[in-house]
Structure formats: C-alpha cells, structure tokens
Amino acid sequence: MTTTAQEKVAQAAPRDTGSEIRRHELAAFLRSRRERIAPEQVGLPRGRRRRTPGLRREEVAQLSSVGVTWYTWLEQARDIQVSVQVLDALARALQLDPTERAHLFRLAGAVDPTPAQDCPAVTPALRALLEQVEPYPACVQNSRYDILAHNRTYGLLLCDLERVPPEDRNCLVLSFTHDEWRSSIVHLEEAQRVMAARFRASMAGHLGEPVWKMLLKRLRAQSAEFREVWDRHEVVAHRGKRKEFLNRYVGRVRVDHTDLWLGPGAGPRMVTYVPCDEESRQRLEQLHALAVERASTSPG
Known part of the structure; x- marks a missing residue:
C-alpha cells in the first residue's frame, strides 16, 4: 500500500x-x-x-x-x-x-471587544485623586473614549452615569446615541466632529484590533450622524479647551477641559473640567452636593 x-x-x-x-x-x-x-x-x-x-x-x-x-x-x-x-x-x-x-x-484566543472596565492605570491612588478634585468633574478615559473611572460630580454632569450599563460608558457612543447626554452638550455637532476626528487619528495605530473595529461597527450601525461625520475622513489630535454643558439640575456650566496623560503614550488620560467663571463654579458645587446626597442615600 x-x-x-x-x-x-x-x-x-x-x-x-x-x-x-x-x-x-x-x-x-x-x-x-x-x-x-x-x-x-x-x-x-x-x-x-x-x-x-x-x-x-x-x-x-x-x-x-x-x-x-x-x-x-x-x-x-x-x-x-x-x-x-x-x-x-x-x-x-x-x-x-x-x-x-x-x-x-x-x-x-480572542480579545474582548467590550470597554475595558479594569485598567491597570486606574489605581486606588488615582481613584482617590478623582475624589480630591471635586467639586470639579473628572474621569479617566482611554483613547477609545471608554470611561474607566469617574468621580461623583462627573457622574451627574451629562447624565446619570450610574444608570448607564458599563459596556455603554463610552463618550462616543453616548454622544451619538444617548438622548440625555446629547442634550447636555451645548455645541453638540462641533463636539461630535472633533471626537470622531480624534478617534480616527487614534485608530490609525489600532486598525487590526477587534475591540476598535467592534466600536466602529457599533457606531456606524447605531447612528446615521456618526456615519456622516466619519465619512468626512477628518483627523485631529487635540480638541478644544473650552466647553459648555447644560446640566438638567443646575443649568449651564462653562468649563476648561484639561487632559492629564497617565503614561508616555496616547493611552489612558485623566480628564478634568475646571469652571471658567464664578457662576459655573457655584453650579458645580451645587451639582457636587447633589451627587454626594444621592450617594449617601442610595442602597448598598
């Protein structure tokens, strides 16, 4: 044979x-x-x-x-x-x-496509720092705009973030699909264009990674606005510093945006919002007080 x-x-x-x-x-x-x-x-x-x-x-x-x-x-x-x-x-x-x-x-043998909820950069010390900057809103994001951690004031700034499922806590997803989050951004169209352009610039270094492709696929499937903005092929590395929010509890808030990078690369960053004027400072203090009150009365 x-x-x-x-x-x-x-x-x-x-x-x-x-x-x-x-x-x-x-x-x-x-x-x-x-x-x-x-x-x-x-x-x-x-x-x-x-x-x-x-x-x-x-x-x-x-x-x-x-x-x-x-x-x-x-x-x-x-x-x-x-x-x-x-x-x-x-x-x-x-x-x-x-x-x-x-x-x-x-x-x-696959990479989980959901937002990373456990990030090595989010240490107990960093969480303590997020609390210390209150009443100013602050959070930790990665380059995909996943919200990895946040303080109480940030949690009530654009919506009640605790009511949002962890897998949906992504600023791009929220800005294009979440009604309350969208209504809280005064200059929404401009913010969407900048975020999409910045996301495109960041994605250039992650084109083969499933988690990035899954996020892009989700955004294109769920938002015609995102598809229109994305197809412009705009790219930007930095976003504007001045922002305006219309909070449902305390009204209009004007802040200066600052990114504090947590490493040498364009990875996780701490995002802080410092009030631009006295009226905004007082309103953020009111929002912080409300957030603290809610946290103290919530079960568990």
Missing part, C-alpha cells in the same frame, strides 16, 4: 495540542455554565419533560442568536472559528460575570 505525498505531510505535521486543549476546556466551560442557569432566569418556561439541568443547547443558541448546529459543534470541541461577536453574545446569554467572561475569551 502506497502513501501519497499529501498523507506523508499530514502525518509529519505536528498537532497543535495547545489549541486542542483550549477547545476542550472551552467546551467544558460552556457546558458547565449552561447547566447552572435555570430556564426561569432567562424568561423561558421549564416544561414537564426537561431532563437537562439548566438550559438546553438550542435555548443557548436561541438566546445568543447563533445556529444550534454551530453551538453544538462548539460544545463538542470542534475546530471552528469563533468571532468576538458570538463570544460576546454567549457571555451575555450565559450571564457570565467579568472574571468568567475574561476566561471565555482567553480560552477562545
């Missing part, structure tokens, strides 16, 4: 045991998380003939908007490609906490 050259090559090629092990770990992890969720937790009826603990495979597929056969292959550790969009959907359907979500993406 003769062996073809192709068969010889196939026999000689080493197996990627690392990838195979990760696929089996991923399959076992998905099964374990599927089996721990009761149908009632996701709004599904239990039924009388349910033998599977937790959710069935077809129910996870339905909740994640993926094919049943494809999801079955995933739990069978088949050698298939998994997109970050599907992993994101699975993490939500299986109600994974942040640690479990990170584990899921590591097993799949």
